[in-house]
Each structure stands twice: as C-alpha cells, then as structure tokens.
Amino acid sequence: MMTVSNRVDFFQGLKVGLPIGIGYIPIAVAFGLLAKSLAIPNIVGVLMSLVIYAGASQFIGVNLLVVGASFGDIVITTLLLNLRHFLMSATLSQRVETNISKPWRALLAFGVTDETFAVSVLQKQDKLSRYFVLGLNAIAFAAWNFGTWLGIFFATGVPEIIKTSMGIALYAMFIGLLIPHVKKSKPVLVVAMLAVIINMLMYWSAAVLGVSNGFSIIVATIVSAAVGAGLYEAGEGEVER
Amino acid sequence: MNLIYLVLAMAAVTYIPRMVPLVILKNVRLPRYLNRFMTFIPYAALGALIFPGVITSTGSGHMGAGIIGCLTAILLAWLETNLIFVIAGGILGAFLVSVLF
Structure with a gap:
C-alpha cells in the first residue's frame, strides 16, 4: 500500500510537524485541566479533542457550557x-498534488489547523505529497490528543507559572515561520504588516464593532492578501515561497 | 448524553469549513489575480494570528511576559535559528519575565 517513497514523505511530515506537536502538548494539557476543573465529564473532554480538534473552539466551548450558553x-x-479554515483549506487545495482522490482530500482536511496549514504551505516544494501532509497532520493530532489525556487524567500539579509561559509556544512558532519570509520579500512584509494593523484595530474596537476574534482574523487576512495581490504584479514582486 | 450531541455538532461545524474547499476546489485552475491572492494568504493569516494574540498569550495579567517572549522569538527568527530554538526562546523569555517580575 505504502511505497518506499510514500514512507519517506510520511516520516518527513512527522519530522517537520514535530515543533507543532511540541507546541500543542502544553495547550492541550491546559484544555484537559480546564475541562476537568469545570466538571466536564472525562469522556466528553476526550471526545472533543478527538472529533472537534480545534483549540480555541474547545476552550470557548467548555467555558460557554459552564456559563449556561x-x-x-x-x-x-x-x-x-473556524470559518478562517475555509480560506486555509482553499489555499492548501492549490498546493497538494493534483491526483489525490476525494476521500484522501477529505482525510487531509480533518487535519487542517492554523499551525499545520502554515507549516505545509510554507514548504519549498511546489506540490505537496499527500503522505507528507498526512504525516504532518498525524503528529499534530496525536500530540493534541495525548496532551488532552495528560491534562484530564494526570496533570494536577503543574505550576501555574509554567503553564502560562507555555501559552506563548504556538505564537513563537508562527513568528519563526513568518519572519524569515518577511526578511526576504518586501511584498510579504507589507501584506503581513497590513494584516497585523487591521487585526489589531478590529481587536481593540471589538466592543464597538461587536466582532469575534475569529471574524477579525478572517477580515484582516482577506483584505491584506487582496491588497497585496493588487499591489504586486507577478514578476516585479514575485512572492517567494 | 446531550453533551455528546453538542460535541458532534461542534465537530461538524469545525470540519465542514476545512473539508469543502479541499474537496471541491480539486483541479480548479484559478485566475492569476486569485492565484497571487492565495500566495499571500499564509503571510496575512500568520500576521493576524500573531498580533495581538501573542501579547495576551501568557494571561492578560502578564502582558510583559507576552511582549518579551514575542521580542525574543522575533530576534531568534530574524537570525534564522532553527524553529525549535525560536519556540524555546519565546517560552524562556516569557518565563523569565514571569519569574522576575
């Protein structure tokens, strides 16, 4: 079923996905601890990470449950x-190899997160092998669920200060992914800065505008990518991958 | 039992936005403008995902830790060190500020 080259791609995916997995574990532990402390049944907490598999949604979901929403x-x-994942999946759909069946695409789609998306599409090769994306998604998914179990069943005595410091892990990973591209390409710098400015303005006026965090990320992403695509014609500002 | 239905409904609305474009946009050739738009999406999304979230990522009472962790990560990323060190540096920067202040 799996040829040698498929196996190589899969293991490459696991390797490239390792930083995501490392970043997910403390956050998933925190989710498990939160669910437990809010008296969410263990099976529900475990199931959430297995079938929802979306960090922010799970945190907000259990909080809303407790306040009686x-x-x-x-x-x-x-x-x-999670509507922002629509945009990410659309982008990813142009980067995976073209001869993939629909069931395969449906499987790879389950693993799309902010992190697996960013790491996959910033790979240098033009077309991504399905086994590479599968490996990358698999290690992130495994880490997220492993961390959830740790949080629910084992981690009771993790010091608060360590937990809060780990909260920055995934943001640091995003920074590590973005900065090298910003350094090399002015169009990328302009687009990223524009997204930051739009998102911050929307975030700080959220009370007035009444928009959710997820929605302002979508708007900031679409507007700044659209401006970038208009400003920089292919050729003079070729975006570097 | 009711909670299980809630989890399944949450799973459905999480999965559908991930799945529809990947399955539907199969082998579609996009116009050039849209193609450029798509190449900018990751960078725009990363910018919006990082700020301002990173500042409050260490808890709203520890914004100093978030800011220092962020600056440490930016510096290490600028020097193009391995991703693992960027992450470790960010955590360490945030941790030191939390311990010291």
Missing part, C-alpha cells in the same frame, strides 16, 4: 471561529 449559541460561535 445554549447549544445553538455554542455551535454558531464554533462555526464563526
């Missing part, structure tokens, strides 16, 4: 938070 509100909030 309706199921409808929780589901709609979850949808709004």
Whole structure:
C-alpha cells in the first residue's frame, strides 16, 4: 500500500510537524485541566479533542457550557471561529498534488489547523505529497490528543507559572515561520504588516464593532492578501515561497 | 448524553469549513489575480494570528511576559535559528519575565 517513497514523505511530515506537536502538548494539557476543573465529564473532554480538534473552539466551548450558553449559541460561535479554515483549506487545495482522490482530500482536511496549514504551505516544494501532509497532520493530532489525556487524567500539579509561559509556544512558532519570509520579500512584509494593523484595530474596537476574534482574523487576512495581490504584479514582486 | 450531541455538532461545524474547499476546489485552475491572492494568504493569516494574540498569550495579567517572549522569538527568527530554538526562546523569555517580575 505504502511505497518506499510514500514512507519517506510520511516520516518527513512527522519530522517537520514535530515543533507543532511540541507546541500543542502544553495547550492541550491546559484544555484537559480546564475541562476537568469545570466538571466536564472525562469522556466528553476526550471526545472533543478527538472529533472537534480545534483549540480555541474547545476552550470557548467548555467555558460557554459552564456559563449556561445554549447549544445553538455554542455551535454558531464554533462555526464563526473556524470559518478562517475555509480560506486555509482553499489555499492548501492549490498546493497538494493534483491526483489525490476525494476521500484522501477529505482525510487531509480533518487535519487542517492554523499551525499545520502554515507549516505545509510554507514548504519549498511546489506540490505537496499527500503522505507528507498526512504525516504532518498525524503528529499534530496525536500530540493534541495525548496532551488532552495528560491534562484530564494526570496533570494536577503543574505550576501555574509554567503553564502560562507555555501559552506563548504556538505564537513563537508562527513568528519563526513568518519572519524569515518577511526578511526576504518586501511584498510579504507589507501584506503581513497590513494584516497585523487591521487585526489589531478590529481587536481593540471589538466592543464597538461587536466582532469575534475569529471574524477579525478572517477580515484582516482577506483584505491584506487582496491588497497585496493588487499591489504586486507577478514578476516585479514575485512572492517567494 | 446531550453533551455528546453538542460535541458532534461542534465537530461538524469545525470540519465542514476545512473539508469543502479541499474537496471541491480539486483541479480548479484559478485566475492569476486569485492565484497571487492565495500566495499571500499564509503571510496575512500568520500576521493576524500573531498580533495581538501573542501579547495576551501568557494571561492578560502578564502582558510583559507576552511582549518579551514575542521580542525574543522575533530576534531568534530574524537570525534564522532553527524553529525549535525560536519556540524555546519565546517560552524562556516569557518565563523569565514571569519569574522576575
């Protein structure tokens, strides 16, 4: 079933995904601890990480549950938070190898997160092998679920100060992914800065605008990518991958 | 039992936005403008994902830790050190500020 070259791609995916996995574990532990402390049944906490597999949604979901939000509100909030993945999946769909069957695409789609998306599409090769993306997604998914179990069943005595410091891990990874490209390409710098400015303005006026965090990320991403695509014609500002 | 239905509904609305474009946009050739738009998406998304989230990532009471951790990570990333060191440096910077202040 798996040829030698597929296996090489898969292991390459695991390797490239390792920093994501390392970043996920403390956050997933924190999720497990939170679910436990809010008296969410263990099986529900475990199931959330298995089938929802979206950090922010899970945190907000259990919080909303505890404050007594309706199921409808929780589901709609979850949808709004995750609409940005629509954009990411659309981008990824142009980067995976073209001869992949629909079931394969449906499988790879389950693993799309902010982190696996960013790491996959910033790879140098033009077309990504399905086994590479599978390996990358698999290690992130495994780490997220492993961390959830740790949080629910084992981690009771992790000092608060360590937990809060680990909260920065994934942001540091995003920084590590973005900065080298910003250094090399002015169009990338302009687009990224524009996204930062739009998102910060929307974030700080959230009370007035009444927009969720997930929605402002979508708007900032679309607007700045659209401006970039308009400003920089191919050739003079060829975006470097 | 009701909670299980809630989790399944949350799973559905999380999966659908991930799945639809990947399955539907199969072998579509996009116009050039849209193609450039797509190449900018990762950088735009990363910018928006990082700021301002990173500043409050260590808890709203520890914004100093978030800022110092962020600056440490930016410096290490600028020097193009390995991703693992960028992450470790960010955590260490945030940790030291939390311990010292």
